[in-house]
Amino acid sequence: MITGMVAMFLTGATAARTPEALRRFEFSRTVMAAPMNLVLYAADPEVASRAAEAAFARARALDAIMSDYDPASELSRLSAAAGGGFVALSDDLWRVLVRSQELSAATEGAFDVTIGPCVALWRRARRSRELPAAEELAAARARCGHRLLVLDVERRSARLDRSGMRLDLGAIAKGYAAQEALFAIEKLGVARALVDMGGDLALGDPPPGARGWRIGVAPLRDGVPSLYLWLSRCAAATSGDVHRFVEIEGRRYSHVLDPRTGVGLTDRSCVTVVAPDAAAADALATAVSVLGPERGLALLDGKAGAAGRVVRVVDGAEEIRESARWKTLPVFVPEEHRARPSGSPSSPVKKGGAAEPKR
Structure with missing residues (x-):
């Protein structure tokens, strides 16, 4: 996970004096089964509290739409x-599915929200520490595939072409909710927010x-970031x-699945x-993980911003690969890490750029 080192997130709200007559406030809740933390600067506690509650309310509303755990959710x-036939969608679910399908096409299926049947198998595997049976995995894969999700632009509706399909928005929903929460804060006149x-x-x-x-870049191994943006x-x-x-059986499996396998x-x-x-950012991070550094960073170089x-x-x-645009970002390396490679303070590091043809 990425950590915002400008903020030591606390339960409830705290405030500190800053310039421009603005005060710093922090709020925290659990939404989408994850910690949702806010840092914002406002003129007084009442303004800050209203903005925070608007953000939490927006995120909770999106959870009610996009949760695959809640049988009553729209998803x-x-x-x-x-x-069956086409199902009319809310504006939020429509926007998320449109963006998901666009990325699926751009990655030739390396990003795919129809992966739900396989996700269900691996959730069970993490609990039982037993690999899914080959026949089970084959049956689940037969119910996956972004081309089986059909969107009707005119009616803003969707159809899942195969019985037993199941959508999973775990690689995009939280990012969408974070952005919408920020919009909710800004609508109330609070522009300086995280x-x-x-x-x-x-x-x-x-x-x-x-x-x-000041954003800490997550290290490969659990620990304090040695690089900040x-x-x-x-x-x-x-x-x-x-x-x-x-x-399982001596091999490490990530929670990130390759939809192609x-x-x-x-x-x-x-x-x-x-x-x-x-x-x-949420969806692209998953897509790059699946595609690998060569194709993944090329994908990013083709996306504006x-x-x-x-x-x-x-x-x-540790091998570090960076996209062309990454090299233009403002970077901060703490003094204690400047004598070491930025990727890991304690491990050997190979460092290269995305422009190099070989890894």
Whole structure:
């Protein structure tokens, strides 16, 4: 996960004096089964509280639409209609599915929200620590495929062409919610704000007097970041298996699945993406994880405003790959890490750029 080091997130709200007669406030709730943290600058507690409640309310409303755990959610109702006709969609679900299908086409299926049947198998595998049976996986894969999700632009409706299909928005919903929460804050006149939705960050104007929000880039191994970015008016997200994985029969499987195989990724990697909005950052981070550094960073170079960094283990050492636009981002390296490679304070590091043809 990416951490915003400008804020030590606390339960409830706290305030500190800053320039421009603005005060800093922090709020925290659990939404979408993840910590949702807000940092914002406002003139008084009442304004800050209204903005925070608007953000939390917007995120909760989106959870009620996009949860695949809640059988009453709009997403679950759509999945339940698989194999039938078109189902009319809310504006939010329509926008998310349109963006998801666009990325599916651009990645030739490396990003795919119809992966739900395979996700269900791997959720069970993480609990039982047993691999899905080959026949079960084959049956699940037969119910997946982004071409089986058909969108009707005129009626803003969707059809799942095969019975037993199940949508999973785990790679885009939190990012979309983070961005929408930021919009809700800004609508109330609070421009200097940060929304952290379980590690998906939506960033407004920077804190007063600062060049940006100081954002820690997640390391491959659990620990304190050795590299930071100054960011504002954009979004950031990280995809990887630092915290969410399962080891079965001596092999490590990420919670991120490759839709083309239905199996969890097995190479150790951590992908950080900066993009114009949080839904894009969230989805692109997953897509790059699946595609790998060569194709993944090429994908980012073709997306306006997108940048990325891939850290993975190769022959026992950490290899760092960066997109062309990543090299233009404002970077901060703490003094204690400046004598060491920025990818890892304690491990061997290979460093290269996305422009190099070989890994």
